Amino acid sequence: xxxxxxxxxxxxxxxxxxxxxxxxxxxxxxxxxxxxxxxxxxxxxxxxxxxxxxxxxxxxxxxxxxxxxxxxxxxxxxxxxxxxxxxxxxxxxxxxxxxxxxxxxxxxxxxxx
Amino acid sequence: xxxxxxxxxxxxxxxxxxxxxxxxxxxxxxxxxxxxxxxxxxxxxxxxxxxxxxxxxxxxxxxxxxxxxxxxxxxxxxxxxxxxxxxxxxxxxxxxxxxxxxxxxxxxxxxxxx
Numbered sequence: 001x002x003x004x005x006x007x008x009x010x011x012x013x014x015x016x017x018x019x020x021x022x023x024x025x026x027x028x029x030x031x032x033x034x035x036x037x038x039x040x041x042x043x044x045x046x047x048x049x050x051x052x053x054x055x056x057x058x059x060x061x062x063x064x065x066x067x068x069x070x071x072x073x074x075x076x077x078x079x080x081x082x083x084x085x086x087x088x089x090x091x092x093x094x095x096x097x098x099x100x101x102x103x104x105x106x107x108x109x110x111x112x113x
Numbered sequence: 114x115x116x117x118x119x120x121x122x123x124x125x126x127x128x129x130x131x132x133x134x135x136x137x138x139x140x141x142x143x144x145x146x147x148x149x150x151x152x153x154x155x156x157x158x159x160x161x162x163x164x165x166x167x168x169x170x171x172x173x174x175x176x177x178x179x180x181x182x183x184x185x186x187x188x189x190x191x192x193x194x195x196x197x198x199x200x201x202x203x204x205x206x207x208x209x210x211x212x213x214x215x216x217x218x219x220x221x222x223x224x225x226x227x
Contacts, residue, residue: 036218043219103158105154
């Protein structure tokens with residue numbers, strides 16, 4: 001079945017450094033890859049997404065890269081700030097008849113002062 | 114604010130009881146998704162409805178059921194509640210069938226079963 005693996009489960013970085021979170025997916029037909037950020041006690045919110053027709057997308061300090069051949073995609077946060085502390089979820093959605101999106105288990109990012 | 118509303122925000126009940134969680138999608142969105150998030154856990158997909166019909170099913174227990182009404186709001190019914198059902202329940206909505214669409218999450222309902 002479809003599966004999305006996310007690593008690491010916990011990540012601590014110094015404020016100002018970069019953070020990288022990696023995900024792999026199993027369904028080669030997947031063509032949409034969103035990333036959600038969930039602050040403590042709040043709802044998950046989309047921060048960036050990428051579709052399979054591009055290899056990289058950037059939005060200010062956040063970028064996502066996609067390698068369809070290797071079936072993995074990554075979230076890069078540069079110049080990290082305290083407000084980046086949260087849980088980040090990757091997800092993959094495919095062309096299957098079943099419309100559900102598959103989420104990774106999440107990465108808890110701590111920004112250290 | 115995503116435009117998705119959920120009620121109630123908090124719910125405390127006892128084992129064996131039955132509760133109903135309600136979700137109103139963003140205006141114009143036809144798909145509603147339900148997720149369960151236990152403490153320090155990821156988002157477990159439960160079920161999706163599209164324009165009133167069940168579209169996809171995840172790891173939803175037989176004690177749980179859902180429906181989407183003609184006005185597109187959705188309800189998640191949890192019965193014979195167990196301690197392990199304590200969790201945050203999110204609904205999300207998207208404009209169409211959701212294969213390649215952003216899902217907008219509601220604020221969640223925090224359920225505590227005592």
